[in-house]
Amino acid sequence: MIETKEVIIEKTNTWEEGKAKNITFIVTEDCQLQCKYCYLVGKNNLHKMDFETARKSIDYLLQDCNYFSETSVILDFIGGEPFIEIDLIDKICDYFKIRAYETDHPSFNSYRFSFSTNGLLYNDPKVQKFIAKNAAHLSIQITIDGTKEKHNLQRVYPGGKGSYDQVVKNVPLWISQFPNASTKVTIAREDLPFVKDSVIHLWNLGIKEVNINVVFEDVWEPGDDALFEEQLVLLADEIIENKYYENFTCSFFSTQIGLPYKENMNWCGAGKMLAIDHEGNFFPCNRFVNYSLQNREQLLIGDNQKGINQNRLRPFLTLDMFTQSSPECVSCEVATGCAWCQGANYDYADSSTIFQRATYLCLMHKARVRANNYFWNKLEKKLQKTLRTLP
Amino acid sequence: MVLKYLLVLLSDSSASFCYYPSQKAEIPKGIAVANSHKKDNAFHISDEKPTEIYYNEKQHLISLDHLKKTVVFALKNNLKVNFLYPHFLLDEAYTKVIEEVEHIKIIPFDAKIFNEDAILIIDSKDFPTTLDLENYTHQNFILKLQKKDLKKLDTMILALLAKSARINLVLMDVENYEEKEYAIYEKQLEKITRNLIQYQNQNAIPELNFLTDRIDLNQMNNCQAGIQHLTIAPNGKMYLCPAFYYENPSEDLGEIKNEIFIKNSRLLELNYAPICRICDAYQCKRCVYLNKKLTLEINTPSSQQCITSHIERDASRRILEKLQKMHPDFNPQITIPQLNYRDPFEIVKGNPQKIATLNHP
Ligand code: SF4
Numbered sequence: 001m002i003e004t005k006e007v008i009i010e011k012t013n014t015w016e017e018g019k020a021k022n023i024t025f026i027v028t029e030d031c032q033l034q035c036k037y038c039y040l041v042g043k044n045n046l047h048k049m050d051f052e053t054a055r056k057s058i059d060y061l062l063q064d065c066n067y068f069s070e071t072s073v074i075l076d077f078i079g080g081e082p083f084i085e086i087d088l089i090d091k092i093c094d095y096f097k098i099r100a101y102e103t104d105h106p107s108f109n110s111y112r113f114s115f116s117t118n119g120l121l122y123n124d125p126k127v128q129k130f131i132a133k134n135a136a137h138l139s140i141q142i143t144i145d146g147t148k149e150k151h152n153l154q155r156v157y158p159g160g161k162g163s164y165d166q167v168v169k170n171v172p173l174w175i176s177q178f179p180n181a182s183t184k185v186t187i188a189r190e191d192l193p194f195v196k197d198s199v200i201h202l203w204n205l206g207i208k209e210v211n212i213n214v215v216f217e218d219v220w221e222p223g224d225d226a227l228f229e230e231q232l233v234l235l236a237d238e239i240i241e242n243k244y245y246e247n248f249t250c251s252f253f254s255t256q257i258g259l260p261y262k263e264n265m266n267w268c269g270a271g272k273m274l275a276i277d278h279e280g281n282f283f284p285c286n287r288f289v290n291y292s293l294q295n296r297e298q299l300l301i302g303d304n305q306k307g308i309n310q311n312r313l314r315p316f317l318t319l320d321m322f323t324q325s326s327p328e329c330v331s332c333e334v335a336t337g338c339a340w341c342q343g344a345n346y347d348y349a350d351s352s353t354i355f356q357r358a359t360y361l362c363l364m365h366k367a368r369v370r371a372n373n374y375f376w377n378k379l380e381k382k383l384q385k386t387l388r389t390l391p
Numbered sequence: 392m393v394l395k396y397l398l399v400l401l402s403d404s405s406a407s408f409c410y411y412p413s414q415k416a417e418i419p420k421g422i423a424v425a426n427s428h429k430k431d432n433a434f435h436i437s438d439e440k441p442t443e444i445y446y447n448e449k450q451h452l453i454s455l456d457h458l459k460k461t462v463v464f465a466l467k468n469n470l471k472v473n474f475l476y477p478h479f480l481l482d483e484a485y486t487k488v489i490e491e492v493e494h495i496k497i498i499p500f501d502a503k504i505f506n507e508d509a510i511l512i513i514d515s516k517d518f519p520t521t522l523d524l525e526n527y528t529h530q531n532f533i534l535k536l537q538k539k540d541l542k543k544l545d546t547m548i549l550a551l552l553a554k555s556a557r558i559n560l561v562l563m564d565v566e567n568y569e570e571k572e573y574a575i576y577e578k579q580l581e582k583i584t585r586n587l588i589q590y591q592n593q594n595a596i597p598e599l600n601f602l603t604d605r606i607d608l609n610q611m612n613n614c615q616a617g618i619q620h621l622t623i624a625p626n627g628k629m630y631l632c633p634a635f636y637y638e639n640p641s642e643d644l645g646e647i648k649n650e651i652f653i654k655n656s657r658l659l660e661l662n663y664a665p666i667c668r669i670c671d672a673y674q675c676k677r678c679v680y681l682n683k684k685l686t687l688e689i690n691t692p693s694s695q696q697c698i699t700s701h702i703e704r705d706a707s708r709r710i711l712e713k714l715q716k717m718h719p720d721f722n723p724q725i726t727i728p729q730l731n732y733r734d735p736f737e738i739v740k741g742n743p744q745k746i747a748t749l750n751h752p
Pocket residue numbers: 328329330332333334335338359361362363365366
């Protein structure tokens with residue numbers, strides 16, 4: 001781990017990470033945008049949650065202390081675009097607080113409401129009223145993809161017009177309300193030339209924490225890895241030259257990636273978290289809902305009438321790295337940080353299983369590892385300090 | 392995959408010998424869902440009951456041609472064959488082909504085909520009124536125990552003891568077992584154990600898969616569908632086991648051929664089953680069909696499978712203890728430690744095995 005205070009480039013832990021139960025309400029599948037990389041293949045404006053469904057789900061979860069044994073909770077609201085349903089969300093949040101109090105649930109003293117939004121409605125009076133009301137218990141992530149050019153490549157209105165200007169005008173308000181706010185950036189193929197500029201641009205907008213990923217889907221072509229690596233090396237140079245490492249974080253660079261596996265852990269939290277759709281069906285995460293799957297049927301783990309199906313939860317809670325990985329991955333020298341998404345694995349697997357890891361990111365990960373090594377070696381040299389523990 | 396034998400469903404109405412329901416009154420479920428555009432919709436996710444349609448049994452017999460191909464395949468590959476019989480007699484042409492290969496006949500008791508070497512399937516609902524056991528002395532039985540008959544298990548086993556060489560118990564509807572059923576099962580095994588110990592003073596105890604198998608085992612002895620055996624259905628196609636055929640006939644493994652490709656077949660192996668690979672309930676069937684049906688994953692058992700198998704394991708532990716006390720040289724190589732859990736899931740959950748202890752084969 002990093003010992004030096006002047007380097008904070010690594011992502012910090014999020015609130016109660018690993019300790020809180022994460023419950024996602026898919027309040028609507030509707031969105032004002034039609035982002036090109038959006039994994040919600042079946043996005044539509046027909047499905048939206050009603051309050052009764054949310055109420056029943058909360059009632060069920062608060063009384064199932066076997067499943068919901070955590071003492072903290074994050075209620076996550078996603079869409080589509082969640083703020084389209086701000087009235088409903090407000091009602092759900094109020095109901096949760098009242099019921100958690102009435103049932104004396106430990107999470108009453110430790111809860112968060114969390115949002116991933118496209119930011120278009122951020123300054124809407126109703127949204128602002130909600131923020132004022134719940135300020136101490138909120139985390140809101142507005143998605144901006146980087147420079148105007150990069151953002152507008154992907155994040156467009158149905159007619160094709162980019163959404164950058166409408167989003168960025170809300171950023172100052174957002175940063176003033178959440179000074180430690182972070183954003184989540186997704187890199188598609190066409191975005192590769194803009195990676196460096198985008199990260200720097202977001203930092204310059206005042207967003208200190210940039211969480212960034214390449215898309216998990218099977219889209220990468222030969223040569224993309226080289227382009228990616230080149231961008232990350234340029235970014236590394238710029239970070240080191242301008243000392244961005246002192247004030248900003250970017251999830252691309254980490255002291256923990258590019259090492260052989262020591263642990264046999266699963267990568268993602270599907271199954272420990274829970275997503276609820278408009279019908280009150282329970283899912284291991286929203287990536288297992290029909291609208292995010294291209295090839296397979298959705299995978300339910302229960303509903304708000306019958307509760308959690310414990311048997312269907314068992315694979316998720318016992319899934320480990322070894323069982324889903326090929327021998328090549330298990331013995332890979334640069335394996336750590338090579339991400340996978342359980343939902344994408346399930347969608348792409350040869351048979352209907354969550355136990356087959358998709359490895360479309362192999363070359364991209366290896367490129368990232370090389371750039372990451374470059375970054376840390378250079379930074380260590382500059383600061384004359386050892387920042388990593390190498391094997 | 393080291394294929395050792397084939398199971399052949401001679402007819403769609405062959406009696407079920409295992410966890411799947413008998414199909415006498417049902418058409419295979421998958422036919423109704425075969426039009427969906429999505430892949431692998433077997434088992435997903437509808438809990439619909441199959442449509443009840445009675446059909447003419449003889450129409451659903453395997454063709455003579457398919458039967459011949461199966462037998463030739465078995466002969467070429469040193470495979471034994473288990474033939475699953477329907478409730479009616481087969482024509483001579485069929486019998487002739489069957490007799491060409493080393494085999495075992497698995498026959499429903501109520502078909503009344505007397506055969507000493509066959510395995511007879513008894514359904515607990517026929518017990519004892521319609522069962523005439525008089526002529527049997529050293530028979531292999533499969534007892535399919537309906538949940539509602541669980542309380543009568545001890546009586547049934549006692550009635551069969553003197554008639555049997557081996558009894559394989561199959562807990563039907565095990566997916567609906569809850570604490571109440573577990574308690575009854577435990578009690579029943581206790582009662583049977585008591586009788587068994589007395590019985591063994593005078594006679595050799597027949598093998599009972601659920602009680603005595605474990606006292607002779609020091610490694611897993613599971614069903615091994617898809618590894619040691621494959622099934623040929625009446626349509627001439629291959630399946631992991633008969634249950635998979637009935638569940639969704641369109642999910643076949645192709646025609647009978649030498650190169651058999653099973654997608655993600657590694658998940659059938661113990662090494663790729665995170666819960667089972669730490670377990671020592673070696674007698675457990677580890678039924679991949681129930682796994683798929685209840686947890687949606689062929690490598691992950693349901694709590695019902697694990698708990699009932701551990702109730703059996705614990706009863707076996709007591710038997711072994713008693714036998715080793717009575718005969719100090721009895722199976723000295725076998726130990727069955729007492730456990731403080733009855734479902735290995737509790738041990739594995741959130742606590743995956745260390746990589747160093749795992750190897751790709
Ligand atoms: S996908 Fe590639 S980089 Fe990732 S662990 Fe496997 S071999 Fe290593």
